[in-house]
Amino acid sequence: MRMLLIHSDYLEYEVKGKALKKPEEIKEDQKIGKLDEVLAVFMSVEKVDEQNPDEVVDKAIKEIEDVASQVKTKNIFVYPFAHLSSELGSPEIALKILKKIEEKLKEKEYNVKRAPFGYYKAFKLSCKGHPLAELSRTIVPGEAKKEEEVPEALKKEEELVS
Amino acid sequence: MRMLLIHSDYLEYEVKGKALKKPEEIKEDQKIGKLDEVLAVFMSVEKVDEQNPDEVVDKAIKEIEDVASQVKTKNIFVYPFAHLSSELGSPEIALKILKKIEEKLKEKEYNVKRAPFGYYKAFKLSCKGHPLAELSRTIVPGEAKKEEEVPEALKKEEELVS
Numbered sequence: 560m561r562m563l564l565i566h567s568d569y570l571e572y573e574v575k576g577k578a579l580k581k582p583e584e585i586k587e588d589q590k591i592g593k594l595d596e597v598l599a600v601f602m603s604v605e606k607v608d609e610q611n612p613d614e615v616v617d618k619a620i621k622e623i624e625d626v627a628s629q630v631k632t633k634n635i636f637v638y639p640f641a642h643l644s645s646e647l648g649s650p651e652i653a654l655k656i657l658k659k660i661e662e663k664l665k666e667k668e669y670n671v672k673r674a675p676f677g678y679y680k681a682f683k684l685s686c687k688g689h690p691l692a693e694l695s696r697t698i699v700p701g702e703a704k705k706e707e708e709v710p711e712a713l714k715k716e717e718e719l720v721s
Numbered sequence: 722m723r724m725l726l727i728h729s730d731y732l733e734y735e736v737k738g739k740a741l742k743k744p745e746e747i748k749e750d751q752k753i754g755k756l757d758e759v760l761a762v763f764m765s766v767e768k769v770d771e772q773n774p775d776e777v778v779d780k781a782i783k784e785i786e787d788v789a790s791q792v793k794t795k796n797i798f799v800y801p802f803a804h805l806s807s808e809l810g811s812p813e814i815a816l817k818i819l820k821k822i823e824e825k826l827k828e829k830e831y832n833v834k835r836a837p838f839g840y841y842k843a844f845k846l847s848c849k850g851h852p853l854a855e856l857s858r859t860i861v862p863g864e865a866k867k868e869e870e871v872p873e874a875l876k877k878e879e880e881l882v883s
C-alpha cells in the first residue's frame with residue numbers, strides 16, 4: 560500500500576459518476592462528505608497487499624495513528640486514490656482493506672470519513688504546508704520494508720536543514 | 722519521472738518555509754501563486770531520469786500537452802511533489818528538469834506557473850472530478866516504457882464501463 564498523508568484545513572468530495580461498472584453501493588448521503596482540520600489519507604492498495612490484507616490494515620493504522628498524533632488531530636479521511644502505484648490490487652480486496660481501516664479507526668475513537676470506492680469524485684483540499692503536512696508511506700506485508708520516501712530523499716541533500 | 726495530473730478549478734500555493742537548507746532562490750512575488758481552470762501537474766523527478774534529462778523533459782511535455790488538449794486548457798501548473806516516488810533524483814537535477822519543462826511550455830504559448838522547489842508550501846486544490854480529471858503517468862528515459870497506471874488498473878476490473 561502506498562499512502563499520501565496531507566494535514567489539511569479541510570477535505571471535501573462530491574461523487575460525479577461511476578468509474579467502475581459496479582462501484583461500491585452507496586446511499587444518497589455518501590455522495591458528498593467533508594471534514595475540517597483533518598488528516599487526509601490518500602491510499603493505493605497494491606497487488607502485494609493481497610498476500611496478507613489483515614497485516615496491511617494493521618500496519619496502515621499504525622502509520623496513520625503515528626502521523627495523526629504528531630499533527631494532533633482526531634479527524635481522519637480515508638480516501639481511495641489509484642494514482643500512487645502502478646501495481647494496484649483488485650478493487651474487491653482494495654475496498655475490503657479500506658473499509659477495515661475505516662472501522663478500526665472508528666473503534667479507536669477517531670472521527671473518520673471514507674470517500675466511496677469506484678467513483679469519479681470532485682474534491683477540494685487545503686494542505687497546511689508545515690513540515691509534517693505532506694508525508695508518504697509505503698507498506699508491504701511480511702518483513703518490515705517500510706519506505707519513508709521523503710526522509711530518504713532529503714538524506715541525499717546533505718545540506719538538509721537540521 | 723512520476724506525474725499526477727489534476728484538472729482543477731484552481732490551484733494555489735503559499736511558501737511556508739525552507740525544506741532544504743539551500744532551496745531554489747525566489748523573489749517575493751514567487752511566495753504565492755494561483756491559476757484558475759488549470760491542469761495541475763504534480764511531479765517527482767526520479768534517479769533514473771538523470772540518465773537523460775533532456776529526453777525526460779521532452780516526454781513529460783508530450784504527456785502534459787496530450788492531457789491539456791483533452792481537458793481543453795492552456796493553463797498549466799508545474800508543481801514539484803516528492804511523494805510520488807521512492808527513488809527521487811538529486812534536487813539539483815530535479816530543479817533543472819522542472820525549470821526546463823516550464824520554459825518549453827511557455828515557448829509553446831501555454832500560461833504556466835511553477836511552484837518553487839525546496840520549500841514547504843501550503844496549497845489549495847479543487848479537482849473537477851470528471852473522468853480525465855485525475856491521471857498519472859510514469860516516464861523513463863530510453864525505451865518507451867511508459868506506464869499508464871489507471872488504465873492498467875482498470876483492465877483488472879473486467880466489469881469496466883465501456
Ligand SMILES: [Mg+2]
Nearest residue numbers: 568686687843
Ligand atoms: Mg491555514
